[in-house]
Amino acid sequence: MMLNRLSTGGRIDRSKPLKFKFNGKTYTGFSGDTLASALIANGVSLTARSFKYHRPRGIVGAGVEEPSTLVELLGGDASGNRPATTVPLTEGLAARSVNCWPSPNFDLGGLTQVATRFLPAGFYYKTFKWPNWHVFEPTIRKAAGLATAPSCPPTTGHFENRYAHTNLLVAGAGPAGLMAALTAARAGKRVMLVDEGIEPGGSLLSTSQSIGSLPALDWVAEVVDELADNPNVTHMQNATVWGYREHNYLMVHERSPKNPSVIERNWRIRAGHVITATGGIERTMVFGNNERPGIMLASAAQTYVNRYAACPGRNAVIFTNNNSAYSVAADLIAAGVKIAAIVDSRATVPIEAETLTTQTTIYAGSVVTTTLGHKHIRAAIIEPINGGEACTIPCDLLAHSGGWNPTVHLFSQSRGTLKYDKIYATFRPDQPHQSTTYAGGFTLAEALLSGTEATAVALNISAQDIPVTANVPYAIEPLWRVENSKGKAFLDIQNDVTVDDVHLAIREGYSNIEHVKRYTTGGMGIDQGKTGNMNIIGAVALQQGVPMDEIGTTTFRAPYTPISFGAIGGLREESVVLPYRHTPLTDWNHTEGAFMYEAGARWRRPGYFPHAGEDFQTAVNRECRAVREKVGVYDGSPLGKFELKGLDVDRFLDHIYTNIMSTLKPGQCRYGLMLSDDGLIADDGVVMRLSEHRWIVSTSTGHADAMNGHMEELLQTQFPDWNVFLTTVTSQWNNATVCGPNAREVLQALGTDIDLSPKTFPFMSFRDGKVAGIPARIVRVSFTGELSFEVNVAPRDLRSLWDKILAAGAPFGIMPVGSEASHVLRVEKGFLSLGHEVDGPVDAHDLGMGWALSKKKPDYLGKHAVNLRRAGTANRRELVGVLPEPDCMIPEGAPLTPNGQKTTTEGFVTACVWSVVHNRWIGLALLKNGHSRHGETAHVRLKDGVIIPLKITAPVHYDPQGEKLRS
């Protein structure tokens, strides 16, 4: 039983009843309803409580402009703060009002109405300053909470992103948008037609008009059919163009994609031209108590009777300052509603408006000053606009129209300018900034004509003939507020901002419209002030006695309407945004039970290979001992590698490295440091000279991409005439590094044609040949401090090489080694790691690597800056070794302070590991004047005040002469 449902008409399907729940009660609506229209049809008029004062509220609008009834959807569709007017009714839908507890009918928060005078404009700003925001915070947060965010993501389906290019994007499928799309489609252009409504037609769905000889919606159906047959046209309904970015890049939020497994989709569309055929939004009238349940926009009342056959009242008063409300009156009368009065603030009503309704009392030159009723409107009090005797008109519906604003949001987001139009009393699009046209008009004929002409001009094609329509001319005399209002006159219904609040803001010095907005929060709700912003501008203009165009509008920003985070994110989650990088050994590592993690630049690497029953430390110690005492092998493939070819590579390398590279002989390697030009350490690595003009540069794993950009930038922008070709070969050369005292024996057991004797193949050189029958390049570098052979092979050969190394190494006690053991071994050796020992202030001298800074070269990147930096500083933090006493683990990054006092730090611990060589904890640290403090004691101060003394040593804890790695 639907109390207020008309027996005929509307675009609802009476054969498909749908059950739904609102605030716990069950109701029935029809397919084609929105939640709002179904509530109206069921006679539910008290649907919300207001944000600040908890006043009873009803449904005010019929679309995205709705400022009042926000609901939280429950169950599988859980989502928050949805205007009831935009929620299509579905079977089993469950919703509840926000801002009230336990229900809008009995709302405990309503008690704050009593405390109204304590919530003035700028309440937040004031309490931030005095007396103390934290006194109010808990109560305010609880009271001001809108809907609760859903706790779980949807369990079925997924969100999606999509990209598209089009010749023409038309935003809005009303009369103007349909004509625009039709014009472009007939000319063979690629068109995307996007409309926020469930159905196409825009304003035509709400009104009762004809186009040519057809009812308007039949014309819509014909056009839509023609567009559907055109393969160049993409037509989306229930999809909102919500953002208009630079270079004609637009965002579209599609809420009901055809693919049922896609919940929602966000499109990013690059358009050749954009027509914003976004229609208009009616603004409210501003009078006393202008927001009781039963008071709604005239256009909304018209929409409910015409489109949804839902009658919001039986006895209506209409309050207007323009012509459009008269056709609303006519449609309400046709639906059986009695019009008790039309109150028109204009002294004289234009004849073409007046003749739309006969036998209706029109109070010209009058205004509604206030309304009566609490949970529903009972009566309107009207007075002549210039004062006089008031009269009370009983009613259960007050439909008001303060005039129309073109929906300029997208046009304005695109940086198009707006201009105040005195005749129409609104801001209209003026100069576009991008390839954009606003299409639309205040009458149907204007809209149709504007749609086709805008497209014809923009795409240089011919316009279409437009069908004949009957038009009521639009005329308005603005009324920004009723002067003699009694009671609160709301400008922004959603945020409870009244005329008095705006006046207070101006008195307190917030006179700029952007300041008024922020100070009062007017226009800052979920509706973004779609029905009220122009009235706020009007109120400010009146109060300051300046014209509207001097006040201007606030900035229109995306999103036009709320969009779910899911749609923005789409399918992207971590592993999709930045996929992991793998070496050919990932599968093997998994089979061996390696503990895998990311080790720089998204590379998946084995941390350690625990045997059954081993914990982290036992496994790492075992791997370290294998390298120090016998032999180990690790996968060094992720290391960044670049091949440089050309006549000028030598001087290029001399420029980017601190030491001299050009003297290197083919077959040799050299370690080098790279600085940025401001003297910071950018990277380190080994350079190999393959032949006179062919080189390999290796970089640290984590910096490979940055170094690639750095070198390319220099080559392309600073030295474009230098003959250097740079190729990334990181994934073209994989390597297995055999390291430990038995490394040479393992290589010999594998079988190689390369002479491995230290005399012919010394440390820091490389040889090409075959290892176990596989073409390979062996490089004698060492990151562990042991005798080390880096066997480089093509990726396709790495796995077979790996298996052969493990087999040949088994008699020598070989073990696979992970990153954790590598870390321990390099700390024992005092080798630096860019993420640990190198940060902004540190330079090569501090690290004890002053030898790497060439004094012979007149210039290289960073040279001058290093000297400048050092000239200005004393007491530098320098790299030292540390031995905790008592022997214990120090967390990485732990601060060093003088004597452990609670004072400014003098350095920090960069690494601390269990040394298998020394059988104790050892570490590295950056310490003020560390180089001259060997043998002294430093102190770590931990978070809980625990002080641990550290003995300061040289940073090299193992084989300081480097005999092992040269062996």
Next chain:
Amino acid sequence: MINIPCPFCGPRNESEFSFGGPVKPDRPDPNSVTDEQWVEYLTTVPNPLGAVQERWWHVRGCGTWLTIWRDTRTHDIVKGPNDA
């Protein structure tokens, strides 16, 4: 998402590029300028309200480093890499 004209690939989305920063003056010879001039070169980056010359790296495309003039107020590309 600005649309950057790559001299090899044509107009491409910004997401294919890596920002290379505003173009600084040519690197002076550090041995022939004063310390103040050198620090000025190192640390002062053009940051105009209006057209700025800047570099982009087409890292997820052809790999070219290109130079455009972009208006910082509007994102309009007032001069592309192929414009005289």
